Amino acid sequence: MADWIRHVDEPPPELDISLVQGGERFERLPSPLFYAVQWALDRSLFSQPFGRSAANFYPLDLADASGYSRYEVARVRLPPRVWERFTRDPNQRRLHVRFGAGDELDDSHSTWDWSRVFTYLLNHDPEADAGADAEVSVSDGSLQQAAELDGSGTTDPDPGASLNYRWFLIDGPTVDLTRSANRGFVQSMAKRVSTGSGARVTAVPKGATVPPGARGTYRFKLEVTDDDVSTYYGNRGRDEDDATIAIGESAGAGGVSVLSPTSDRQAHVERPTDDRVRIEYEIGPDLYRELEQQYGFFMLELLVRHLERPGRAPVYEDVTRGKPPRRGQFTWHLYDVDGLRTEPGPYDVSLSVVGARDFGLLTVDGYSTSTTEEKALYLDPFQFWADLVSFRPPASVQRGLHNDPDVSSGRFQPIEDAIGPVNLDYYPVRIDAFPTVQGQTFTPSDLVEYVRLNINYLQEISAISFAPTTFTPWNARHRWTWHSSSPVGAFIFLDLTGPDNATVVCTAYDATHWRFSTTYTTSAVDGYPVLAHPVSGNREWGIFKNDRGTYTFYTRAADRTLYTDHPSIGYGVGDVLWRGLQAGVAKFVNSNGGSATVETPITLRPAWADVAQCCHNPTRSWLYQ
Structure with missing residues (x-):
């Protein structure tokens, strides 16, 4: 049969395996005890075990076949971390899979019956x-x-x-x-x-x-x-x-011109994902020759002004360190060591040819030696968190919490119903090289999984200065969900610093991130009802690839205090906690042969009205509020 084509950025492949005798794709033994699926980058690995490794072979034993006996079809999925490992090398072109059934569960599977081999062409x-x-x-x-x-x-x-x-x-x-x-x-x-x-x-x-x-x-x-x-x-x-x-x-x-951004083609800058703006310019060839003939040496000055700033004083100034090339660019970095240094809103971009002595404007008859592009830039500091501000759990997750027999009066806490200012935070850790544990170098999704399942041990105590917050599944059933490959719906108890406790539910998950949403419950721990989480909203942990080939692990949140409108009271403990997690993740990576650097966190505390106007656009309804 022809190869199945699958792009390496697609979700891991799933297979629906027929378990009936004479099924369309696979045939089951008359009374098998076990099933298994094997994935390999080289189909010869199916027939001989030599050369198999975690990088090229993945066996999935489905164990007791009786669990499938009442079904005609079993759905199996290649785990995201294995799919990422298999597709890491762009020279790998094919991924092969086969399905088997047998009476003995052993490594050799020598007595098993196997399907024909199916192949994915990796694009x-x-x-x-x-x-x-x-x-x-x-x-x-x-x-x-x-x-x-x-x-x-x-x-x-x-x-x-x-x-x-x-x-x-x-x-x-x-x-x-x-x-x-x-x-x-x-x-x-x-x-x-x-x-x-x-x-x-x-x-x-x-x-x-x-x-x-x-x-x-x-x-x-x-x-x-x-x-x-x-x-x-x-x-x-x-x-x-x-x-x-x-x-x-x-x-x-023929004069000075801004190539980009311009009034007609604005640059919309979203922070913190965009940490710089490039401003491209051109000096007309005739003007350039005249400047060289009349002045010999000259420079180009850039001014950026906020349209709503009193006095319209420049918020950013730069000048070429020597005679500029006829075409070039300036780079405006949007951050300093204290975090954000620029305000949201529209900005003008101005260029001028100036002298070296007093930075005065140089003039040439018949040419324009200065220009301004009005509203060429627009800085939006909130869009980076817009998905978290608008996020509401899927209806199935809302119903699951509401109907959970082990959770009393469980419901989610909408961010729009809280009273405090909005906390928009971002705690990044740059990963230049991934750690190696037990001989296996982590993939990006491996690191996400490790942090998810070991978050209680990755909070650096020396950076927190108080007892860390512990995350514990509510009971055995939720523990099984949390430790599975599909943790959405897991109900988690948080033992917070101080007298408060809280609960959250895992409401989103894939190979690159997971998300918690805060909840209310009257269920008790140690005889005391948990009640409301101190904040209402959503927090996410995840990883993404940077332009230069490095990665960033992060946690970010959009939430609001439930009982106080004073940000230092409502968010101070959280700020320290997430800085501790930054330090802990970096320490784990660096202690296991990797390379990680804690980067400057960003915390914004704007009014709810400002954030709601631009970013609160939920696409789901609340079912039980």
Whole structure:
């Protein structure tokens, strides 16, 4: 049969295995005692055990077959941590699986009957490369060299992958398209690019006439798809990149200009995921020559102003350390050692050519040596937490808590019903190298699982200065749920510092994160009812990959105090606790051959009205409030 195609970023594969005699996919023995599923990166590992390791082979014994005897189909799933381990190496192209049944549970399975081998073709994203930005000159109205786009640097980790290239014109200078010459030039270029095939296309051929009003910098997008665009709901098996071509001199842009962000193309910056803003600029070639001839040395100054700040004083200033290149960029870092240094809202971006002695504006007749892009930036400090602010547990989890026979009057605590300011916090730990435990190097999901199941032991006491909070499943049934591969619904008791206790429910989980939501119950511990959690809302633990190849483990929350509107009383203990967890996770990684660094936490305490206006958009209803 043909291979099943699966993208490496998809959830782990599941198999529905027929357990009836003569089933469509597998046949069961007349009266087997045991079932098993085996996964391997090399199908030869099925027939001989030599060479098997955790990195290439995963046996799943389903144990007592009687547990499946009343079912016609068994659903088995490759654990997320194993799937991640199998797909870590981009050179691995295939994953094989088979199903077996037998009367003896032993490592060799020598007397077992096995199905035929089924194969997943593992697909990885291509890596698009649209090539370097380019400049082509115009003389006497004609293009002196062809304007070429070159995507030949594109690669795909999958051996023998067939790639499809598509080019698009996506942006350009302001052009008066009511003039037929301008319109014809732009339309011809867009058509030539979009109908081109292959990695290389010619946007404008050498010798083409370029109208003065159509000259400037154009941006093109390269979209690359591989031979499987159907995986992962159509969102994988592809990649994009863009490149620019500066064609001649842009009309009216012989001066200083901001390329991005601009008033027409704002940069919406979400913190803390975005910790910097890049501001790209261009100095027209004629102005650049005039500046060199008249002044010899000059610099470029950047000013960023908050539109709502009194006096409109700059919130950020920078200047090139020497004569600037004709095209370049500034980088505005949004944080300092004390945390956030910038306020939300719109910002203007201004550029000026200045002298070295007094930073005064330099002028050149016939050219603009300064420019301002109004409302080019918009900083939004709350969107990073919007999903937690809006999150409500699935209806099945709400019903499970409400109907739980071991939990009295159990219900969730809505964030909108609390009275305090909103706590939006984020405690990151950068992971440069993962730890190795018992000879096995952790994957990102392995670290998430380890913290989830060992959180009571990872709170660094020296950083907390008081007894740590302990997380304990409510009873044996919830302990089984919490320690399973599907912990959603587990009811957890929190022994907090001081007289308070609390409960939470695991309301979301996958290989990269889990989430707790706070709850109320009249059930008692040591004779005293637990009642309400001190805060109402949601907290998440998880991991994500950074642009530079490192990872960040984190916990973050959106919650509000239930009984007090004083943030230092309601959140102070929590701040210390999560700093202790940061220190504990970093210590565990570093003590086991990895490399981790505690990064600066972020804690915001805005008014509920401000957060609700932008970020409280729940998609589920409360069932039992």
